[in-house]
Amino acid sequence: MSEPLPYRAIVTAHAGELHERFAELAAGDGSGVTVTVAGRVMLRREMGKLTFMTMSEWTGQLQLFAGSQWTERFDELNRLSLGDWVSATGEVVRTRTGELSVRVGSWALLAEARRSFGDKWRGISDVDTRYRQRYADLWANPRSRQVLMARSRVVSALRRGLESGGFVEVETPVFHPVPGGATARPFVTHHNALDMDLYLRIALELHLKRLVVGGIERVFEIGRVFRNEGLSPRHNPEFTMLELYQAYADYHDMMDLTENLVAGVAREVTGGTRTEYAGRELDLAPPWRRATMLDLIAEHSGHEVGLDMPVEELTALASRLGVHVEPGWGPGKVVLEIYEKTTEPNLWGPVFVMDYPKEVSPLARDHRSSPGMVERFEVVVAGRELCNAFSELTDPDTQLANFEAQARARAAGDEEAMPVDTDYVRALEYGLPPTGGMGMGVDRLVMLLTGSEAIRDVIAFPTLRPEVGED
RNA sequence: GCGCCUCUAGCUCAAUGGCAGAGCAACGGACUCUUAAUCCGCAGGUUCUGGGUUCGAAUCCCAGGGGGCGCACCA
Secondary structure, three states, X not given: OOOOOOOOOOOOOOHHHHHHHOOOOOXXXXXXXXXXXXXXXXXXXXXXXXXXXXXXXXXXXXXXXXXXXXXXXXXXXXXXXXXXXXXXXXXXXXXXXXXXXXXXXXXXXXXXXXXXXXXXXXXXXXXXXXXXXXXXXXXXXXXXXXXXXXXXXXXXXXXXHHHHOXXXXXXXXXXXXXXXXXXXXXXXXXXXXXXXXXXXOOOXXXXXXXXXHOOOOEEEEEEEEEOOOOOEOOEOOEEEEEEEEEEOOOHHHHHHHHHHHHHHHHHHHHOOOEEEEOOEEEEOOOOOEEEEHHHHHHHHXXXXXXXXXXXXXXXXXXXXXXXXXXXXXXXXXHHHHHHHHHHHHHOOOOEEEEEEEHHHOOXXXXXXXXXXXXXXXXXXXXOEEXXXXXXXXXXXXXXXXXXXXXXXXXXXXXXXXXXXXXXXXXXXXXXXXXXXEEEEEHHHHHHHHXXXXXXXXXXXXXXXXXXXXXX
């Protein structure tokens, strides 16, 4: 390195805008416009006294056209490595063969690529390398960049959609003294000064409802939650949830809101509501089908079930259907298990699966007409849960009783059952108005809209085992 | 955590018990309109690691490590 690398580059144009602006420029013509562009050298084609390089930057690709007659330090330019960052100044021209180019006069090396980005045609396909070295994957594989951009647009569209509906965005604690708001095993950490264990949040729910008690009538958070569970193509230990709560609303209102929100995001991100996922057509246009869990079980398993059936009969049916049940489960848990094994994977959707057993829904409000049920729905798309929503439980006595039942299950060995959150009960004692709440897996929404079948494809840096013995 | 599959040059892949190879990248050279440029030349290896079987192991066996998929768990 004979000269120090520059501290900045004055970039006056980008590939995307140049392709648009000079779309009409004829082959062999110059534009008379001089620009400075910057990016990475992706390909180089040397022709003796002419060199063509494909430069890539955030908005697209652009050809650099260099020649010994007009390009400074031409020999040095030819020694650039693929992957090096450069800036180049020159006239925008279209070559005789029709490629829009910058005819390089002066140029500068901005950064060296000491490592190569893999096969120039096939990129990097080793999934381990792609996830571990996302910085290389993003350059080598255009699809990775498209997914990352789509994710940004999804989150942005969600935020704008909610803000235009009068929702206020908040941030609530990630450290929880008591994990709650969902049934899942938490991560534990320790605060030294307070000398106490803290849990990384598994849901946003309880703090957001506290804020509704405090008078924020429409509130939402888009935030990371953490669940101490196995990894899979559809599960990452940290993932992003959207949760929203709306005072004076019930779960019917949440259904209207959810289908409109998701369809709106789909239109903004993909240009429409029709998309393809796992080789199948998917249409997110409202209205979505609304059906009760019991009706869907009957439809898919061929068996009518109900919470009024004796638990022995339900257990026997589950066994006949090949659904494993644990002793001690109540009818609600058995019914949910039958639903999850026989019905949910076969729902293509989108469909609102309505009315869940109270037994498995400690934060939802009793159904106004179906005994033993709560007003809750999940949205299922492509056989997987996308959203979970309730008419929120507002009564502090019932909430306390539900927490205590959970605590007993926890004491009996169910590590996912919730402990009692006495402060949350105290908040309810100040009065929570009728409230509808909804939670959505943002990663899964991005997966649907980008056709990604692995959650790791939509998370820039997914959780992996640390490397050993690598440089 | 369990089961199955997988790991070879920087990248993508061959070689299935008998001399570890190709394309791209790198390196040297030719070429004034290329588009994965082309052509000539040259170099590149702890075949994931350790042990074993064998005259001989990338290949078969055992153990360990990384990854993928499935199961379990969950969203």
